[in-house]
Amino acid sequence: GNDIKLTAERLEGGRNFANKLWNATRFVVSTIDPDYTNMKIKRDLLPVEDRWILSCLSRTISSVTTLMEDFQFGEAQRQIYDFLWGEFCDWYIEIAKIRLRSAQKQLPSPVPVLVHVLETSLRLLHPYMPFVTEELWQNLKSHLPPDWQATESIMVATYPEADKAAVDPQAERIMEAIIEIIRSIRNVRAQYQVESSHWIEAQIYAGDLTPAITPYSQAIQTLARARPVTFHDIQQGISEGFPSEENDLLVVLPNAIVV
Known part of the structure; x- marks a missing residue:
């Protein structure tokens, strides 16, 4: 010990x-x-x-x-x-x-x-x-x-x-992706000093996890203060955003920077 x-x-x-x-x-x-x-x-x-x-x-x-x-x-x-x-x-x-x-x-x-x-x-x-x-x-x-x-x-x-x-490795993979999405949005909010009362739009590209993550849009909205939250296939070619280091994820926040 x-x-x-x-x-x-x-x-x-x-x-x-x-x-x-x-x-x-x-x-x-x-x-x-x-x-x-x-x-x-x-x-x-x-x-x-x-x-x-x-x-x-x-x-x-x-x-x-x-x-x-x-x-x-x-x-x-x-x-x-x-x-x-x-x-x-x-x-x-x-x-x-x-x-x-x-x-x-x-x-x-x-x-x-x-x-x-x-x-x-x-x-x-x-x-x-x-x-x-x-x-x-x-x-x-x-x-x-x-x-x-x-x-x-x-x-x-x-x-x-x-x-x-x-x-349950699959449940762990899905929840890890959901948690990572929420953390990514929270980090961007902190980085740009977005007021807690201000909701920001989030576009999420989750690849093969999209169908499993989509039902958790309400949880993501509530815990990340993001609205609306929309999900897309990562194959659409969107490249600008906040990519995940561990999962096939990309979080795009069009209105994160508030002047």
Whole structure:
């Protein structure tokens, strides 16, 4: 293992992380209706973002387990932190909020996945933050139905095991492209100091990913403050824009520069 330098900045980062977890748990609990029932998650019926977060969770559990067995506790903690703060809080929860507000009822509710990922992640994090995770886990447990199988304390709950069947490379590829599009638009907004109240047009050229990404135009609009968002085939020959370094993407923002 490696020594960890304890600094004021690290303590402040831990405080911010605990606050992030607290707010995430409060949000998930707020989505649980009184008549909520435990439902088996059927992955083949889930939208891309659900399959993506479940895949990321499984990969994180697998990696963290290996690291802890090799006594690489610092790196294991970092990967849990990155997953919870990044994939779960910054991306999945924000997209789930859009789904919960949407009038579209053809998609399954994100609540079962929110509950599953949060509860599993708290057990994964427990060795590092025993008191905070116990408090949050008990709070979550109190809002779940009586038939939810749980121990009296997270301390004696089963440690998570990776679900290899949940690993979904295609869902990961699609979500990585969506996240990259949103980041590209945000970066341009910051570069040109576009006011947060100002919406900018976005034209997206996503190649073979276009059909899979198009249904997420509402999420891109909301999270990137871009409207309208239109999708095109990259074969149209448009070359001026903000190309992706990792995917076959090109983001064009015709009115990004505001005088």
